[in-house]
Every structure is written in C-alpha cells, then in structure tokens.
Amino acid sequence: MKQLFVTLLLITTLYSCQKKAKLIPRDFKSVEVEDILEDSLLSVRAIEILNDKSLAFAANNSMFGLYNPNTKMWQTSVQQYDSLNLHFRAVAHTATDFFMLSIENPALLYKTGDDGRMQLVYKEAGEGVFYDAMTFWNDAEGIAVGDSVDGCISIIITRDGGDTWNKIPCSELPKLDEGESAFAASNSNIAINGDSAWVATSHGNIYYTEDKGVKWTVSKSPMIQDAETEGIYSIDFYDENLGFAIGGDFTKPDANKANKIKTVDGGKTWNLVADGQIPGYRSCVQFLRNREGKELVAVGFKGVDYSKDGGVSWNHISDESFYTIRFINDSIAYAGGAKRISKLTFRE
Secondary structure, eight states: OHHHHHHHHHHHHHHHHHSOOOOOOOOOOEEEEEEEEEEEEEEOOEEEEOTTSOEEEEOSTTEEEEEETTTTEEEEEEOOOTTOOOOEEEEEEOSSOEEEEEOSSSEEEEEEOTTSSEEEEEEEOSTTOOEEEEEESSSSOEEEEEEEETTEEEEEEESSTTSOOEEOOGGGSOOOOTTOOOOOSSSOSEEEETTEEEEEOTTSEEEEESSTTSSOEEEEOOOOOSSTTEEEEEEEESSSSOEEEEEEETTSTTOOTTOEEEESSTTSSOEEOSTTSSOOSOSEEEEOTTSTTOOEEEEETTEEEEESSTTSSOEEEEOOOOSEEEESSSSEEEEEEEEEEEEEEEEO
8 A cells, every 4th residue: 555655646746747837827018128239320130149148249331249248248340341331131149159141242151260250151142142031950050041043042051060051052942933032121031940940031932941951842821912022021930830920011011911920830821810900010020938839029110019819919018119139038138120239128
C-alpha cells in the first residue's frame, strides 16, 4: 500500500509540474513612450534586439549604432562606401555578429568584422536591385529578400554564419506576378519559425519554405492588392501554424478593408480578420511572445494598435508614429520611426 501511495504521489507531482500555468488575460489601454535617440535627419525602419538585450539599428544617411540599456549610452557610426549615401532598411544578428543591408543599387551587406569594424560580405549591382528585409534561422543560416529581378523575387542565403551569401536562381523559385514586389517598410516582410520562412509581397502572395530556403512554394491571400502601393507590409508567426500579416495602402492610411489576414495552418490558407475595422495601414505587426498567440501590436505612422484576441479586434492606444517595433519581453519594446528611436512600455 505504501509503495502504491508513493507511486501515485509521484505521478501527481509530475503532472502538476508539467501542467501549464493559466494565462492571465490582459488588456493594454496605453503605451508610455520614452525617446532614447533623436536626430532630425534620421529615418529608422530596421532595429534588432541582440542576445544581451542591447539594441542595434541601421538607417538612412549611412548611419548605424548600438544602444546599451544598462548605461543608456549610444555608440553610433557612419558606414563609408565611395561617395554613396547608404540607406539601410534590413538588419539581423547571430550570437556573434550584426548584419545590415542597404536598399537600392548596389545592394551592400555588411557584417561585424574581426577588428570591430563592419566588413562588406556581399554586393549586388544591377537594374531593379532593391533589398527589403533580412533575418537568421540560426547562427549559421540566414536569408535576405528583395524585389523582383529577372522575373522572380530576390533571395540570398548564407550557410556559414554570414561570411558568404548566394542568390537563389529564378529557375528554383516561383514566378512572380507582373508588377509584384515587396515593401522595405519595417524589416518584417519575412517571418521565420523552426526551419520555415514566409515572405510576403505587394500582391498579397506569401512565399514559403519549410527547409531553410531549399524549396519554395507560393500561396495567395485576400489582402488588398489593386494598386502598387497596396499589399502586405509585415508578417509574423507565433508558431509553425499561427501567423498574422498586415498592410494596406500607405497613401490611404485610414482605409481598413482587406488589410489584415490570419492563418492557422502554417500559411496554406489565409483569411481576412477585422475587415473594415481599425487599424488601417500599418507597417509592422508583432506577436507578443509567451501570450499564446492572443496578443499582437501593430505600428505605423498613424499610431499604435493592440489586439488581445489574436487580431480579431483591435484597440487604438496611441497616436505616436513609428515604422517598426521589436519586443524585449511581453510588455516592453523598442520602436523606430522618423527622427527617433523610442522605448515603449505598454500599460493596462
């Protein structure tokens, strides 16, 4: 009897330890904004939270920098390349290196060098070259995407930690629609989870790989896509199945028809949500981690919006203007925009 009791007690204890803590519902009503970098000439669309929780960015006017939240000090620099005024809208990082990629022709991709200075590791020149976003699956394998060149989306891949990058031939990629491109609005038209990646475009298409960029398929979505300024601007995945994308038309930022879509099957199918409801055009959307996919925040130059029900409904919680946002935890984030980078603290 005693042995049976001990066995039952052990099973009960193991079950109790494994049982997930119940998620306490939240409802953010406001956001506190603290500007941590201000520059009247700055336009920041690419920020990255590094492993030590410091913040890196790259922007226009060849400028990039690193913020230490412990000392609240910035280190900024300007990347020289001939006489070009570089504009960076894509950044990424591994455990050891920071990467930044310029838009337009020529595309220039830099990584942290052994001497502490940025080292050019990839250059692409040619008509139509324009890179939009970049990220890494792991410390060895990364991806950057850009607009159409020769009839297919531009995709470059690294398998050696960013030392070398190779472009995928058009013969190995789905053919683009006529006039299809992507948006370099917030370094978030790529989403990754596990070995998968999803790339969103102006025509509401989502290009998908489940093997880190070896093979690609494409799925259609009901996102608005009638004008060249319409389409998907940002995409994020909470896990391998649950994803959300947002966009619209930046020239008509209050229009909110067919500008928010959601998938629960890994991107095979997408459905409109909050159709005809706020928010309108937004340039970046992010799931709040460890919130079971229920909470999202979207930002754009018209303000900050929050959803507590997986994107089905939204509340407008601030008119503060930003292009992009990345979360440190489930209530504090950094955001980049025109003339500033800010720390955002969300409040109930």
